[in-house]
Amino acid sequence: MLDQSLPHKLEPSWMVDDKTFIFPDWDTIAEVIDGRYEEELLQEVYAQLGRLWVGGLRQQFGSEYQLVESNKFFLLSKADEQTAAEALRFLEQCLTRIHSGLPFVPECLGYGKWPVLCLEGDLFYRYLNDYCSEDEEASATVGGVFLNRGYGHFAMPDAELSRYSAVFVHELTHAILHICDLPVWLDEAIAVTVENHITRECPYELTRELIRRHRDYWTEQNIQTFWAGHSFWSPDDGQELSYHLARFLFAALYQGGTTDPSLVSDFVSQSKREDAGQEAAIRCLGIDFGEVLTHLLGDGKWAPDVDILASLLRKTEDSESDTSEYPHEEP
Template sequence: MGFVVFLLVLVGLNVWMTQRVLSAGPTLDHKGLLVAGIWVVPLMGALIARNQLRARTPLVDSEMPPPPPAAPAPATVDAAEVPALALGTCLRNANGWPVLEWPLVEGWLAGINDVQQRQHARLACHRAWLMHLRDAMGPYATLHETEDAFVLSTLEPGVLKATAAFIARSRRRIDQVLGALASPPAGAKSILVVFDDEADYYPYTAAYDADDGEAAFSGGMFVDAGCPHFVTRRDDLSRIEPVIVHELTHAALAHLQLPLWLDEGIAVNTEHRLTGAQRTEHTPQQMHRLHQDFWGDTEIQQFWAGTSFRRPDDGNKLSYDLARIIVEQLAKTWDPFAAFVASARRSDAGAQAAHEALGIDLGALVCALLHRDATPAWSPRPDTLPPPVTAA
């Protein structure tokens, strides 16, 4: 009799734990393995599953009441000198998310002559749009605003405040690292939107992705479309931090309109310097061999144009790594490098600026880094480059 009771309790425990695993949501990985462990290894499997459930950061605690009602998203934005901007005339639905037609907003802002009033009005437009986006994200979403940043997400209040503080601290550190090269827009606040999962993140970023092909996956994306902001997926703060630094660096450099390889190379190196985060899927020796095998005459021209950064294959990660290596080498002598960055242009992938400020040929430099004979076919060729791609 005692064995039967024990068996019933064990089965009940397994059924209950299986239900908890299957309903845990997208933040719990390897659900199938956990369920198998529950039934294959009695008690121990349930204990492992329980520990995994406790360790995960829930998207939303179903037993937690939503935050107090926030101020409703405005229908208009008021400003001196011009009639109010009716948001309904310039707010569109993009894959289920509200997006402002920023050219229309800029046309309205152009009617405000006073520079300070125009900055205040632009900030009000950013705030109003984020409030509409907040409402689309659901009742648990919160828009947290500080002197330096907007943070929109379902993160817990303490994490929201810590994230905003990290953004402010990172802005100051990036200014110190980049010196005169950094120039965030006057009066602007950094904007971070943290989506719960891929199901929300990718439809939103697709609204800003100009590529017709398959976009390469990423941990974050800097959107420089009228209202510069960066987006990422919800995760623990230590994993979001490198994305924040990376995308804040893009924001600080956006005024220079850099070639993509240079923009990404500076962002990756700044990310590593300020957060210590480095992706080490392969050893340096393995990466070197992958570079040697991948890059050819056609691929290197894609790199200079920026299109290789959007490849869905290894060309994506190799493009970021090659950009990192080039910038790491060039930035060892800062003053000439800063002069190069200040004059580099997307139209020729920075080739002329490299000749004038550094006295080098970019194609020859890459050949030397990959231990291959120099060839003119590897130098940027503006006459054959496709339209340059901007940072993402």
């Protein structure tokens, strides 16, 4: 007979030992839970498991951290009660608005609730290090991160919730898009576009100075690092210009407002990392990325090169950690 009672603790055998903070092995838990409960109970069961887990983290982080929850979120922070309640309302509203604006993403993305951990700087980076591979450390430039191992959740270095709106929207959009496995440039373009649509904090502009900087920076060789997503981590101007170039391309998809938005949705849902979405753009929109970029960068071979991309993407796969963190450094 299947169990009807909710879990009341996380079993020691469900834990990963070599971590600084409580770190459930969600694959092991799924093997146990999915065979113990009816499917209609799994949402409530995983919400309870998340509650136990985040509650355990709260004990490790200290009594100044408070755990509150809403219909879809757990929020762990040092914020006062009113600020935390406002943040939860904002998150719930964002989730609804993002789903309504991204019709190509399924609304059901898994069981449980979204945990949001708002931590002080040093604690934030120590927490992230549990999700990095042995030869990595959490980047000091990360403004927020969606951690996609097991029970997907968010972490950000803002324990008091002093300025959370843009980061919440940006990372929540990434989390929702994660199931689509989009090309990085497209994932980032959508995230920043949604962020601006909701917060109005990062309007898109194309100035003569930005055009000059793009033309000075991009070459027929390094443009492939943009298509592969590597340039978004560049320590030089490449990071800022990559975000801007992604937005330039995304705006071009709409061809001055003449493109049917449903065709853009078709393009997004059919885009593949292997060619940075080039084939889908031609098929759905009649747009060639190489031709689009000539308007910004001048004549040249700017289109994605699938052979070079294959090599670059293999390097990405070899070096991936358990984080889906994105540099939050838009221009």
